[in-house]
Structures are given as C-alpha cells and as structure tokens.
Amino acid sequence: MFRSSNVAARVFERQIRTPPPGTSVHSAREFYENLVPSHTIYDIECPDHFFRKFTDDGQFLISFSRNQQELIVYRPRWLSFSCREEDCNHDLPPKARRFDSFFTQQSCVSLASSNELIFKDFFLYMESNQFGIFTSTTPPIHDAPAFEGAIPGVPLVEKITFYLIRLENGDILDKKVFHNDFVNLSHNMGVFLYDNLLAIVSLRFQTIHILQIRESGNLVDVRAIGLFCREDDELFLNSNAQRIHSLKKKFFFHFQDYVDLIIWKVQFLDRHHLLIKFGSVDGWLSRNADHHPAFFAVYNMETTEIVAFYQNSSEELYQFFEQFCDHFHVASGTPLYMRFISSQSNNIHALEQLKSIKAKANSFPQFVKKMLGSVAYTCQSQSPSPYFDQSLFRFDEKLISATDRNRLSTDHPIKFITRRRPCTLKFKIKPGPEAGNADTRTKRISFLFHPFLPLALSIQQTPYLQPSVNIHFRR
Amino acid sequence: MGSLFGDWPSFDPHNFSHFRPSDPSNTSKMTPTTYHPTHSRTLPPPDQVITTEAKNILIRNFYRRTEEKLRPKRSASELLNPDHGSKQPRASASVTDLSD
Numbered sequence: 202m203f204r205s206s207n208v209a210a211r212v213f214e215r216q217i218r219t220p221p222p223g224t225s226v227h228s229a230r231e232f233y234e235n236l237v238p239s240h241t242i243y244d245i246e247c248p249d250h251f252f253r254k255f256t257d258d259g260q261f262l263i264s265f266s267r268n269q270q271e272l273i274v275y276r277p278r279w280l281s282f283s284c285r286e287e288d289c290n291h292d293l294p295p296k297a298r299r300f301d302s303f304f305t306q307q308s309c310v311s312l313a314s315s316n317e318l319i320f321k322d323f324f325l326y327m328e329s330n331q332f333g334i335f336t337s338t339t340p341p342i343h344d345a346p347a348f349e350g351a352i353p354g355v356p357l358v359e360k361i362t363f364y365l366i367r368l369e370n371g372d373i374l375d376k377k378v379f380h381n382d383f384v385n386l387s388h389n390m391g392v393f394l395y396d397n398l399l400a401i402v403s404l405r406f407q408t409i410h411i412l413q414i415r416e417s418g419n420l421v422d423v424r425a426i427g428l429f430c431r432e433d434d435e436l437f438l439n440s441n442a443q444r445i446h447s448l449k450k451k452f453f454f455h456f457q458d459y460v461d462l463i464i465w466k467v468q469f470l471d472r473h474h475l476l477i478k479f480g481s482v483d484g485w486l487s488r489n490a491d492h493h494p495a496f497f498a499v500y501n502m503e504t505t506e507i508v509a510f511y512q513n514s515s516e517e518l519y520q521f522f523e524q525f526c527d528h529f530h531v532a533s534g535t536p537l538y539m540r541f542i543s544s545q546s547n548n549i550h551a552l553e554q555l556k557s558i559k560a561k562a563n564s565f566p567q568f569v570k571k572m573l574g575s576v577a578y579t580c581q582s583q584s585p586s587p588y589f590d591q592s593l594f595r596f597d598e599k600l601i602s603a604t605d606r607n608r609l610s611t612d613h614p615i616k617f618i619t620r621r622r623p624c625t626l627k628f629k630i631k632p633g634p635e636a637g638n639a640d641t642r643t644k645r646i647s648f649l650f651h652p653f654l655p656l657a658l659s660i661q662q663t664p665y666l667q668p669s670v671n672i673h674f675r676r
Numbered sequence: 677m678g679s680l681f682g683d684w685p686s687f688d689p690h691n692f693s694h695f696r697p698s699d700p701s702n703t704s705k706m707t708p709t710t711y712h713p714t715h716s717r718t719l720p721p722p723d724q725v726i727t728t729e730a731k732n733i734l735i736r737n738f739y740r741r742t743e744e745k746l747r748p749k750r751s752a753s754e755l756l757n758p759d760h761g762s763k764q765p766r767a768s769a770s771v772t773d774l775s776d
Contacts, residue, residue: 474735499738509738521737528734 206621208235226541233587234594234619238655239628240676242293243635244669247300248273252649252660252670254605256326256333257539257585259652261368262304263333269318271311272335274368275304277651280674293676303656303672308371312364313337323386325394325581327414328536332374334394335364336386351405352463354482355383363401365420374418382406385466388605393580395469398423402467404485409467409475411502424502426475462496468577470528474508475500478577497576519569522576523555529578538653542583542603543591550591550620554598581605586650588617588657594627595620601630601648610644610661612637630673632659 205211211232220228250264250273262275280302282294296302313319317337325334338361345357361379366372383405385391393400399412399420409426462479470476477498484493495513500506511518522529526546531539545552555572562568582605588594589603594617600608601615614631618624632646642663649658655675662668713719729736 470735471732474731499735508735509742517741521734525734525737528732 206234206619208232211235226537227592230541230587230590230593233590233655234621234627236655236675237588237617237628238630238657238673238675240674241631241635242298242672242674245298245300245672247670249667251321252658253321253324255649255651256328256331256368257581257652258326258328258331258536259654260331261307261333262649263324263368265319265321269321270313271309272319272333272366272371273309274307274333274371276307277304277654277656279303279654300670303674307369310366310371310373312373316340317360317362320386322388323392325389325392325399327394327397329397330414330416330418331368332414332418333366333368334392334399335366336384337362337364338386341383351381352407352482355405355485357381357405358383361386363420365414365418367418372418375420377401377412377420379403388579389581390466390579393468395580396472398469398472400467400469400475402464404464407464409464409477426500426502465495466577468529468580470499473501473503475502476529476577495573497573513570513573514566515573516565516569518576519572522572529576530583539585541587541590542585543589548591550595584650585652586657587653588650588655592620594618595624605647607645607647607662610638610646628673630657630659632671633661633669 204214215228248264249267251267251269253263253265255262255277259277262277264273264275265271266273280293280297282296284291312335317339320336320338323336326332327334339359341356341358343356345351347353351357358379359381361382361384363377363379364373365375367374379401382403384401385404391402391404397414399414401410401412402408403410407427411423411426413421413423415421461481463482463485464477465480465485466478468476477500479496479498481493484495497509497511497513497515497518498507499509501508523545526544527540530542530544541547543551545555559565559568562571583589583603584605586603589596596602596615596617600611610633612633614629616626617628617630618626630648632648633644638644640663645662647660647662649660651657657673659671659673660668661671731739
C-alpha cells in the first residue's frame with residue numbers, strides 16, 4: 202500500500218489510522234525521516250570545555266572544564282529569534298553562532314582538586330533520579346609493585362573517587378573512594394549500572410564491588426565478589442555442571458591457562474546474574490584480545506553459583522548473542538525509547554549486515570571470536586537517537602554510529618540516506634570547518650546526538666588546539 | 677419505519693427492509709451458541725498458578741543448556757539398566773567429551 206512520506210500526509214494518517222499493535226514507537230519514529238538536523242553552523246563560539254555527552258533523557262549536556270577539575274552541566278534549549286519584516290527569509294541572526302543560544306548553564310561543580318583530574322571519558326546517568334556518576338583520579342603509576350594481594354602488571358592509582366551528583370543543582374550527594382587500586386574507567390568499561398545497582402571492577406584486587414544507589418542519594422555497599430583466580434579448583438567445582446568430565450582429559454593440559462585468568466570485565470544480566478569476562482593478564486595489557494583466549498562465566502550472585510562457563514570460541518554462546526543481543530544490552534528499568542537501539546536481534550538491516558560479515562569471514566571460529574569480543578557489553582555506550590535507527594537511515598558505520606567513540610576525522614560529509622524507497626539523502630553531518638581542513642594533522646572527531654531532538658554536535662579535536670565544534674540542527 | 681439506521685443513505689432503499697430493530701418488549705429468541713468440552717483431558721490442574729518467569733529468556737537459556745548437559749549422563753545410565761527402580765543420579769563411568 203502506498204504511504205506518503207510527506208509530513209502533512211503522515212500527520213493526517215496518524216489521526217485516522219491506528220498503527221499495528223506494538224509499533225507505536227516505530228510509527229512515531231517515522232517522523233524523524235521528515236525532521237532532520239540538516240542545517241550546520243560551523244565552528245560556533247563556545248566555551249573551551251570537553252563536551253562529553255547528552256544524558257539519555259535529553260535533559261542535560263555534560264561537559265568538563267579544560268583543566269578537568271570542574272563539571273559543567275547545560276540544559277539544551279532551542280534557538281529562537283524574531284524579525285519584523287514581512288518576508289522573513291534571511292539568514293540566521295549572528296547570535297545563532299553562539300553556544301548559549303542553544304544551551305543554558307544549569308550548574309557548575311568543582312570535583313577534583315590538587316593533583317586529581319576528572320576522568321573525562323567516564324560518565325553514567327541514572328535517569329529515574331537524574332543522578333550522574335563521575336570519577337576523579339590521581340595520575341596512574343605504571344610498573345607498580347604488587348603488594349597486598351594485587352595482580353602484578355596492572356597499574357596503580359593512589360586515589361579513585363566516584364561521585365554521585367544531582368545534575369539539576371550540582372549537589373554532590375555521596376562519594377566512594379578506592380585507594381591504591383585500578384578501575385578501567387575508559388569509556389565506562391570497568392563499571393556497569395543496572396537500575397540502581399552499580400558494579401565496579403577492581404582490576405588490581407580482582408574484586409567486583411556491587412553498590413546500590415538509594416533514592417536519597419546514598420551509595421551503599423551491597424557485596425564484594427572476589428573470584429579466586431589462583432584457586433582455580435574452587436571455580437571449577439562451582440561450575441561442575443559442564444566442565445568436569447571433559448576437563449578430566451583436558452584439565453592438566455590447559456591448567457596453566459586457567460590459573461592465570463583475571464577478571465577483565467563485568468556486566469549485569471539481571472539483578473541477580475552477572476556475566477564476567479576472564480582473560481589473561483597479558484591479554485588485558487596488550488589490548489589486543491584476538492590472540493588471547495577469553496572466557497565468560499554467568500554468575501548467580503544470590504546462590505554464588507556459576508551457572509554457565511564458555512570460551513570465547515563457543516558457538517553456543519555466539520548463538521545466544523545473535524538471537525538475544527538485546528538481553529545483553531538492556532536493563533529492566535530502562536525507559537521505552539532506550540529499547541529501540543538497533544541491534545541484530547531487533548533490526549533486519551543490522552542482522553543482514555552481521556550475516557554478510559559472517560559470510561565473508563575466513564573461518565567461522567575466527568568470526569565467533571571477533572563477535573564475542575564485544576561481549577560483555579559496556580553500559581550507556583550507545584546513543585538512542587532515532588537518526589541511528591537502521592530501519593530509518595543508512596549511513597557509513599565506519600564514519601559514524603550509535604557507539605560513543607571518537608574516530609579519525611574525515612573531510613567528507615557523512616550522509617544519512619533513508620532506507621525507505623525512494624532512498625533519498627536526507628541530511629549530511631560534516632565535522633570540521635566548512636571549507637575543509639587546511640592542515641593535514643591527525644584529527645579526531647566525536648559526535649554528540651541529542652536523544653530525541655534533531656540536534657547534534659560534532660567536535661573535531663586537533664592536538665594542542667581548541668576543538669572546533671559544529672552544531673547540526675533543524676532550521 | 678423506525679429503523680436504527682434512520683435516514684442514512686443507502687444504494688437500494690429496499691436494503692434492510694426486513695430488518696426489525698430490537699425491541700425491549702420482545703424477548704430475543706437468539707441465544708449465542710455455547711460450546712461444551714466433550715472430555716476433560718485438557719483441563720488445567722486445579723492448583724495451577726500462572727506467574728511471570730523471573731528470569732529473562734537469555735538467562736533461562738543459560739540454565740537450560742547447563743541442565744541439558746547434565747541430563748544425557750543420567751539418561752544414558754538409565755538406558756543401560758531399564759529395570760533400575762531407583763532414580764539416583766549416577767556419574768557416567770566413561771569420560772565423554774562435551775562440546776561447548
């Protein structure tokens with residue numbers, strides 16, 4: 202049946218026709234094909250901050266001062282202006298080039314002092330109470346000696362402080378400090394937030410700290426899980442469900458591999474179950490997991506049992522990942538619009554893309570290892586913006602994607618083309634200056650998309666220079 | 677006639693000419709057909725309680741696969757001794773290679 206893509210026709214359709222059951226979010230999202238951030242203002246005048254992220258409910262923009270000691274929270278608002286002429290078709294007023302036409306400062310909090318710095322790649326948001334979780338650290342010490350039961354080879358940080366902050370007014374509600382420890386804070390990898398439960402992986406002491414965030418704003422210790430990597434027989438007795446018989450043959454042959462395992466990463470699967478990723482110390486330090494085996498354990502915190510144990514070459518675990526990808530990603534308390542981030546389990550285009558990678562892979566075991574490299578999931582690492590919905594738009598995933606990472610800059614604008622026929626170019630995101638870059642120094646870009654407004658920032662960083670920020674919005 | 681449809685337009689004025697609107701004074705002769713089961717094989721057990729499974733499908737699958745891997749060892753030993761009355765689980769005497 203022909204359905205018009207004209208926005209007025211769509212509004213009329215919405216008045217008279219009920220969408221198919223269970224598709225209310227998908228139907229509403231179709232309007233994002235009509236309302237796109239097609240206008241770019243290049244190099245806006247903005248304060249010299251590190252702009253981190255929009256909160257997933259779109260209420261705040263999180264940024265840090267250049268000296269990494271202050272948190273500055275902004276509220277997004279929309280550019281508005283008026284003109285007196287009858288025919289108001291001229292360019293935007295000069296104030297459009299200013300950051301404060303789009304954002305108002307909500308609060309500014311000093312978090313770090315003396316030699317501590319805010320870890321600017323770390324930020325977690327608890328939507329229900331509008332709490333933000335931030336960290337500050339002292340400089341890391343590499344090649345620190347292993348004392349007090351620490352794992353050798355893992356760097357040491359004298360003081361890591363977690364802050365719980367009410368974003369509306371900047372009040373510091375609570376703090377949790379770790380001394381002489383190491384937590385992988387880069388892009389939230391060593392911490393996982395599920396509803397009001399926070400899991401923090403102490404890499405140095407191989408402990409998973411579970412904390413609860415109370416409504417009142419207190420951080421309360423719930424439990425600390427230390428899996429004894431050297432007392433490996435205990436680990437395997439708990440997981441006798443699968444491994445005992447096959448391991449009778451293989452046990453002594455592979456024993457050394459298992460003894461040296463450390464916890465790499467943790468995520469919640471639900472309130473009682475954790476998925477723990479193990480690997481060797483060398484594998485973690487080398488950052489290249491391809492050549493090092495990794496293992497996954499599903500751990501029930503209440504019964505302290507290991508329910509399942511897999512190697513990263515496991516086809517069974519890969520099948521679960523392909524079919525139930527969303528269950529690795531989503532927390533139960535997540536609001537509805539967060540559950541529509543495209544993945545191979547909820548989107549046919551993402552699934553087709555995965556299948557084409559599978560078909561092109563040299564060997565299926567290699568493909569499985571590569572895919573399982575992204576298990577355990579890093580929470581709040583993907584933007585819920587409908588512009589990344591694979592059913593609506595097609596775009597080059599090497600240049601831009603929902604995943605929150607900075608990439609190498611490109612001078613070419615990034616095109617967003619509709620999936621629906623006719624496949625038209627709807628808008629382009631071009632980072633950096635309008636005329637392109639004169640110098641050839643390596644630059645990195647990051648994209649901050651507002652979760653539901655047609656508004657995005659693209660930030661191009663050149664080493665030692667103030668970043669250039671473009672704002673993309675619907676004019 | 678005092679039709680439910682009043683003066684609504686219609687292609688053919690003779691349409692609905694046999695229609696008699698329901699009159700509260702006339703008891704309706706139409707009772708809806710009721711169906712009765714001829715057997716009780718599909719009745720739910722009287723103490724059945726239906727609740728939502730607490731574990732999500734992914735976790736349920738993890739548990740199920742683990743249980744499946746345990747079960748073949750027991751059923752293999754039972755096949756060998758079909759007259760064995762007791763249901764004690766026995767670890768299999770042979771070492772079987774379990775695939776992941």
